[in-house]
Amino acid sequence: MTTLKKGGLLYEQVAGNIARQIQAGALRPGDRVPSVRRASLQHRVSVTTAVQAYLELENRGLIEARPQSGFYVRSRQRVNVPEPLLSNPAKSLRAGGTPEDFLATIFEAVNRPNIVPLGAACPSPELLPVKKLNRILSSVNRSTGAKGLEYDMPPGCLPLRRQLAKRSLDLGTNLTPDEFIITCGSMEALALCLRAVTNAGDAVAIESPTYFGIVQLIASLGLKAVEIPTHPRTGLDLNKLEKTLNTRKIAACLAIPNFNNPLGSLMPDSNKERLVTMLAEREIPLIEDDIYGDLHFGPTRPRVAKSYDQEGLVMLCSSFSKTLAPGYRVGWVAPGRFFEKMRNLKFTSTLADATLPPLAVAEFLSSGGYDHHLRSLRRTFARQVERVSDAVADSFPSGIKITRPTGGFVIWVELPSRVDALKLHARALAEGISIAPGPLFSSSGGFHNFIRLSCGYPWSAGIERGIGILGYLVKQMM
Amino acid sequence: MTTLKKGGLLYEQVAGNIARQIQAGALRPGDRVPSVRRASLQHRVSVTTAVQAYLELENRGLIEARPQSGFYVRSRQRVNVPEPLLSNPAKSLRAGGTPEDFLATIFEAVNRPNIVPLGAACPSPELLPVKKLNRILSSVNRSTGAKGLEYDMPPGCLPLRRQLAKRSLDLGTNLTPDEFIITCGSMEALALCLRAVTNAGDAVAIESPTYFGIVQLIASLGLKAVEIPTHPRTGLDLNKLEKTLNTRKIAACLAIPNFNNPLGSLMPDSNKERLVTMLAEREIPLIEDDIYGDLHFGPTRPRVAKSYDQEGLVMLCSSFSKTLAPGYRVGWVAPGRFFEKMRNLKFTSTLADATLPPLAVAEFLSSGGYDHHLRSLRRTFARQVERVSDAVADSFPSGIKITRPTGGFVIWVELPSRVDALKLHARALAEGISIAPGPLFSSSGGFHNFIRLSCGYPWSAGIERGIGILGYLVKQMM
Numbered sequence: 025m026t027t028l029k030k031g032g033l034l035y036e037q038v039a040g041n042i043a044r045q046i047q048a049g050a051l052r053p054g055d056r057v058p059s060v061r062r063a064s065l066q067h068r069v070s071v072t073t074a075v076q077a078y079l080e081l082e083n084r085g086l087i088e089a090r091p092q093s094g095f096y097v098r099s100r101q102r103v104n105v106p107e108p109l110l111s112n113p114a115k116s117l118r119a120g121g122t123p124e125d126f127l128a129t130i131f132e133a134v135n136r137p138n139i140v141p142l143g144a145a146c147p148s149p150e151l152l153p154v155k156k157l158n159r160i161l162s163s164v165n166r167s168t169g170a171k172g173l174e175y176d177m178p179p180g181c182l183p184l185r186r187q188l189a190k191r192s193l194d195l196g197t198n199l200t201p202d203e204f205i206i207t208c209g210s211m212e213a214l215a216l217c218l219r220a221v222t223n224a225g226d227a228v229a230i231e232s233p234t235y236f237g238i239v240q241l242i243a244s245l246g247l248k249a250v251e252i253p254t255h256p257r258t259g260l261d262l263n264k265l266e267k268t269l270n271t272r273k274i275a276a277c278l279a280i281p282n283f284n285n286p287l288g289s290l291m292p293d294s295n296k297e298r299l300v301t302m303l304a305e306r307e308i309p310l311i312e313d314d315i316y317g318d319l320h321f322g323p324t325r326p327r328v329a330k331s332y333d334q335e336g337l338v339m340l341c342s343s344f345s346k347t348l349a350p351g352y353r354v355g356w357v358a359p360g361r362f363f364e365k366m367r368n369l370k371f372t373s374t375l376a377d378a379t380l381p382p383l384a385v386a387e388f389l390s391s392g393g394y395d396h397h398l399r400s401l402r403r404t405f406a407r408q409v410e411r412v413s414d415a416v417a418d419s420f421p422s423g424i425k426i427t428r429p430t431g432g433f434v435i436w437v438e439l440p441s442r443v444d445a446l447k448l449h450a451r452a453l454a455e456g457i458s459i460a461p462g463p464l465f466s467s468s469g470g471f472h473n474f475i476r477l478s479c480g481y482p483w484s485a486g487i488e489r490g491i492g493i494l495g496y497l498v499k500q501m502m
Numbered sequence: 503m504t505t506l507k508k509g510g511l512l513y514e515q516v517a518g519n520i521a522r523q524i525q526a527g528a529l530r531p532g533d534r535v536p537s538v539r540r541a542s543l544q545h546r547v548s549v550t551t552a553v554q555a556y557l558e559l560e561n562r563g564l565i566e567a568r569p570q571s572g573f574y575v576r577s578r579q580r581v582n583v584p585e586p587l588l589s590n591p592a593k594s595l596r597a598g599g600t601p602e603d604f605l606a607t608i609f610e611a612v613n614r615p616n617i618v619p620l621g622a623a624c625p626s627p628e629l630l631p632v633k634k635l636n637r638i639l640s641s642v643n644r645s646t647g648a649k650g651l652e653y654d655m656p657p658g659c660l661p662l663r664r665q666l667a668k669r670s671l672d673l674g675t676n677l678t679p680d681e682f683i684i685t686c687g688s689m690e691a692l693a694l695c696l697r698a699v700t701n702a703g704d705a706v707a708i709e710s711p712t713y714f715g716i717v718q719l720i721a722s723l724g725l726k727a728v729e730i731p732t733h734p735r736t737g738l739d740l741n742k743l744e745k746t747l748n749t750r751k752i753a754a755c756l757a758i759p760n761f762n763n764p765l766g767s768l769m770p771d772s773n774k775e776r777l778v779t780m781l782a783e784r785e786i787p788l789i790e791d792d793i794y795g796d797l798h799f800g801p802t803r804p805r806v807a808k809s810y811d812q813e814g815l816v817m818l819c820s821s822f823s824k825t826l827a828p829g830y831r832v833g834w835v836a837p838g839r840f841f842e843k844m845r846n847l848k849f850t851s852t853l854a855d856a857t858l859p860p861l862a863v864a865e866f867l868s869s870g871g872y873d874h875h876l877r878s879l880r881r882t883f884a885r886q887v888e889r890v891s892d893a894v895a896d897s898f899p900s901g902i903k904i905t906r907p908t909g910g911f912v913i914w915v916e917l918p919s920r921v922d923a924l925k926l927h928a929r930a931l932a933e934g935i936s937i938a939p940g941p942l943f944s945s946s947g948g949f950h951n952f953i954r955l956s957c958g959y960p961w962s963a964g965i966e967r968g969i970g971i972l973g974y975l976v977k978q979m980m
Contacts, residue, residue, distance in 0.1 A: 124842075124846040127846065127849055128842075128845065128846060128849070131653075131655045131656070131849055131853075132655055134652075134653050134655050135652075135653070135654065135655050144653075146652070146653060149648035149649070149651055149652050150648075152648070152651050154647060154648045154651055157651060158643055158644065158647065158650065161643050161650075161858075162640045162643050162644065165636055165639050165640050165643070166636065166640070169632060169636065170627035170628075170630070170632045171627070171829070172636065172639075172829055173627055173630050173632055173635060173826075173827040173828065173829045173830065174612075174613075174624070174627050174828055174829045175609075175612050175613070175622075175624060175823075175828045175829055176613065176829060177609045177610055177612050177613050178609070208686050208831075208852040208855070208856075209852055209853050209854070211849075211850060211851065211852055211853040212851065212852045215850060215851055215852075219722070223702070223724065224701070224702035224703075224724060225702075237849065237850055237853070240846075240849065240850045241850040244697070244846075244847060244850050246701065246702060345653075348651075349651040350651065350652055350653045350854075351649075351650055351651045351652045351653055351654060351854070351856065351857035351858070352651065352856055352857075353686075353852065353853075353854060353855060353856045353857075364602075364606075367606065368602040368605065368606060368718075368722075369722060371605055371606070371609055371689075371715065371718065372689060372693060372715055372718045372719040372722050373689065373690065373693055373851070374686040374687055374689055374690045374693075374831065374852060375609075375687050375689040375715070375831075376687070376828075376829070376831065377686070377831060377856075378686075378829065378830055378831045378855075378856040378859050379829035379830075380639075380829070380859075381856050381858075
């Protein structure tokens with residue numbers, strides 16, 4: 025049964041429940057879904073709400089209306105495509121080639137005209153409130169006058185820290201403005217966190233796979249990554265993590281509990297609590313990257329692990345780069361007991377952030393524009409993830425596996441084991457298609473036959489063609 | 503004799519020559535300066551130019567007109583105040599107290615209302631082209647549209663890199679746009695340079711004293727600072743540096759040849775060449791901080807050490823934070839052969855910079871507004887340095903020493919040896935006055951009786967009173 029939860033619309037919840045039934049195989053391709061009247065009884069909602077839910081599911085491409093006959097689960101290839109299994113980090117080192125070079129090609133492709141943008145995880149500017157933000161920035165610029173040219177020293181933009189404190193309730197926490205430090209994107213937040221709690225040579229536990237920027241950051245700081253297996257739905261395998269913590273010295277744990285990049289996995293709340301407790305018992309800081317937390321497809325904004333933090337050991341990082349304005353470079357960290365150390369590191373990292381962009385974001389948040397924008401952005405990303413997954417299922421050879429993310433906007437695809445993702449990446453780039461090859465998501469050279477595809481851009485003929493070519497290249501390489 | 507050099511006005515050069523005679527003691531307080539007619543012959547300029555030069559010197563407070571009698575060197579306390587001697591870095595470690603805390607108080611004072619701003623080296627917003635820049639930013643924001651919200655990936659803002667390449671001729675170099683990487687202020691540039699060419703535990707040769715941000719950065723990266731003595735006029739003592747290079751392993755040298763902070767020293771060109779050669783022979787990278795290079799009081803823009811770089815070993819860093827807009831956070835680096843390494847490090851440091859501020863700076867540069875602005879800013883800073891120096895000479899006890907900077911906007915004051923600058927800093931802050939205590943400018947706890955005073959704000963009753971109180975506090979502590 026459906027209960028109305030804060031922040032979600034009723035019809036979205038109903039649609040979410042039915043979508044989960046489809047994904048879990050309770051409703052299979054070709055099955056007739058219950059009539060609207062029946063659904064309204066089952067989910068204890070009005071008929072109007074049930075209709076809205078079905079339209080939403082149709083929109084997402086999950087069901088289709090057949091004239092005079094009702095709604096049916098769409099018959100799609102992808103429903104038969106399984107998810108990857110529990111990850112198993114490779115033990116060997118990466119063979120040949122420098123990961124930095126691949127990283128550079130992915131990031132540089134972002135600004136390349138006419139690229140098929142399946143590489144870096146960037147939201148399309150078409151999906152961002154460009155006009156509104158531009159207007160706010162100009163207005164802030166005018167009203168701020170000389171202050172806009174002056175340093176805004178760490179912890180940085182107070183109006184934004186006030187908004188973040190307000191919103192921290194949605195994350196299951198209750199933080200005050202003076203617990204936040206504004207940063208130049210969440211990349212700077214993560215870098216400062218690691219520098220605050222580790223020294224060169226220390227070991228850091230990370231999810232395997234995890235965001236390639238994190239893998240590179242750890243390497244660039246002279247740290248050792250200890251990769252913990254993950255489940256594609258629930259994230260970090262806590263039993264494996266515990267075993268690792270019991271057998272070797274770990275200086276910090278860095279994880280993306282909400283919609284891990286690249287898996288899209290969502291760690292259950294009970295796991296978050298266990299994770300925080302497990303680390304606190306050993307006085308190990310948790311660096312929590314929540315950059316995708318606002319992009320849940322389900323009705324409720326997931327809690328952060330920080331919400332279970334009793335000891336000030338959780339350093340919560342996020343930004344507005346995935347939801348609002350990558351080019352504003354507005355990130356933040358709530359670093360708990362490491363606040364002063366982090367602020368001091370910020371002084372010698374970038375000293376301060378550009379003064380105006382965080383002010384514009386604060387103004388956008390306080391106007392309520394952000395929540396409105398997020399509601400439509402979440403629906404759009406959910407739809408785009410469905411669309412890209414479908415196209416991959418259609419174009420790629422059988423035997424592949426695709427994750428079922430419940431938030432964010434990337435999918436993680438396991439290719440036949442003979443396919444070398446690094447080579448595929450090079451060939452795809454030569455065809456004007458940017459993708460992110462699996463080995464970048466691991467410090468040990470694992471995931472050689474995985475790729476991550478970004479679904480940050482609206483479905484287009486170009487993307488459809490790009491995925492078709494990718495599938496062709498994969499088949500060639502088998 | 504005076505020759506017209508690019509970038510300077512004739513009367514400024516004449517004034518500069520006479521000012522140097524006064525500073526060198528060739529003209530002493532109370533001396534009559536040559537008549538305008540005589541000066542015009544001596545300097546081979548028109549009488550009008552000589553008059554302009556004398557007015558400029560009067561403006562700077564160096565000479566005064568006496569009715570019916572001509573111009574005389576002003577009788578001032580400070581003329582009798584000597585400069586500090588060659589610096590002698592302490593061998594012992596700093597005793598008690600954490601330098602980070604002092605750093606934080608100095609930086610935080612920047613945004614404190616009603617503070618007497620002699621601490622952090624910030625240009626007063628009154629001296630910045632606020633209206634013009636605000637207008638440009640809004641216009642860039644409008645015309646850039648969605649692009650302003652998108653990532654601008656490293657090496658960053660191409661229009662700005664084009665402008666920097668153009669201006670590189672003024673620095674004695676000839677760099678191309680693709681040799682620059684835009685950074686979040688020069689602090690990020692310096693941090694990335696050190697990370698690119700050192701590993702934790704390495705030794706880095708620095709000037710003693712040098713900017714406290716550099717001292718802290720080196721400590722935060724787990725590097726060892728090796729302090730090289732400096733001369734208050736010519737900077738790094740190259741004989742001492744060479745001796746150090748011959749006796750121990752140095753991973754990099756980080757220096758501010760043009761207007762060292764806090765000394766205001768200017769390394770002669772022949773020294774720059776020797777420095778670059780000396781390091782190149784040993785394959786040691788030079789990280790050159792040129793953040794004050796545009797703020798020369800003399801007629802000519804000094805060359806950068808990079809102009810002697812044959813090997814790509816000089817990593818030239820600077821920003822627009824001292825001259826244009828600290829709050830825009832627009833810095834840059836031309837890292838020579840370390841370009842790719844630096845770009846890759848930038849990916850995991852801040853990923854990218856805010857997109858719009860560098861575009862606005864590029865537009866300001868291309869409009870020619872920057873050079874115009876610099877001309878007046880340099881005169882203003884020269885005047886402010888004179889004013890603050892005079893006031894210190896008047897208010898502080900005899901026996902102190904003051905540097906004679908030829909660029910930038912800070913002075914370095916040696917107090918009687920019994921005065922503890924850290925205590926003075928605390929007492930001054932309690933009185934609402936921010937200063938920078940000497941021990942921060944050294945990793946070894948030296949300069950316990952030195953302070954740096956910023957002259958970035960226009961002379962005011964508040965600053966006058968603040969310096970008076972400082973003098974009183976110093977006398978109390980003797």
